[in-house]
């Protein structure tokens with residue numbers, strides 16, 4: 627039996643979100659002001675250190691236990707010709723993750739993070755959401771629970787990502803449902819579709835919006851109707867992290883879209899999450915802007931797999947190395963102007 631046994635329980639968990647530790651955050655901010663540098667000169671590194679301190683409840687944050695989760699799912703909307711790759715690549719890539727051959731295996735190793743790959747019925751695609759809800763309530767809850775239950779014993783940081791052929795169309799549909807506009811505003815080339823593929827993606831999103839209508843106004847119902855299992859799992863993991871006050875790094879367009887329902891339900895719902903990068907997927911910058919998230923990296927990446935988010939762990943390490951290790955003006959005998 628998973629964590630949530632009804633949509634009502636899930637809704638309640640989304641409306642009952644803990645805050646950061648104000649005392650740890652204040653002390654970390656005060657410490658930043660005492661370190662041997664002109665105030666603010668480490669830019670966003672200072673913000674990051676204070677953010678980690680607030681959520682971890684430690685004036686000197688740690689990144690000893692960093693956990694990467696990659697969720698995989700399959701999508702009925704692939705029948706509409708929305709990806710440059712066949713749907714079976716999802717299961718094949720799960721095999722590649724398990725064998726250690728994917729980009730995320732190398733990047734997780736490079737930052738000393740654990741990597742957990744969680745396939746979610748990749749042999750059983752969700753329904754084509756242009757004509758029916760992608761998931762019934764049971765399937766939605768099962769996927770949300772898979773993500774929620776993956777976050778255990780309060781790690782120092784979680785890093786989220788996904789694999790799912792067709793899921794940039796899913797992310798575009800969820801963005802359109804919750805933020806408005808037309809499919810063409812949110813779709814991009816994903817794994818590399820041509821102009822016809824791009825038009826098919828926009829039409830699929832527009833058809834989904836027509837099919838589901840006002841039901842999409844509710845963020846959880848939108849996740850069920852036009853989401854997918856790996857998106858629901860990333861949503862669940864983001865929610866679990868919040869309940870444990872664990873900071874989160876979000877990956878690209880698909881991962882950010884998965885977290886969007888939490889932001890739609892509560893304007894402060896993603897205060898514990900940082901957008902690690904802006905991907906090359908056309909809709910990602912628009913989505914980040916709408917969610918008021920500032921990405922750390924802009925490297926033209928468009929892989930998914932948590933790759934951009936995992937890379938950004940290096941930035942967080944730099945931030946806490948300075949925050950934890952620097953001398954204060956008083957300690958170093960440097961005049962503080």
Ligand SMILES: O=C(O)c1ccc[n+]([C@@H]2O[C@H](COP(=O)([O-])O)[C@@H](O)[C@H]2O)c1
Nearest residue numbers: 709790792794816817878879880905930
């Ligand atoms: O998240 C992103 O920014 C992103 C951008 C382009 C592609 N992807 C990855 O590529 C797959 C989805 O692309 P597509 O063309 O099949 O929709 C899926 O496995 C994602 O991990 C991911």
Ligand SMILES: Cc1cc2nc[nH]c2cc1C
Nearest residue numbers: 711715789817929930931
């Ligand atoms: C090969 C391949 C690897 C991926 N990793 C995440 N999405 C992907 C899509 C493809 C096609």
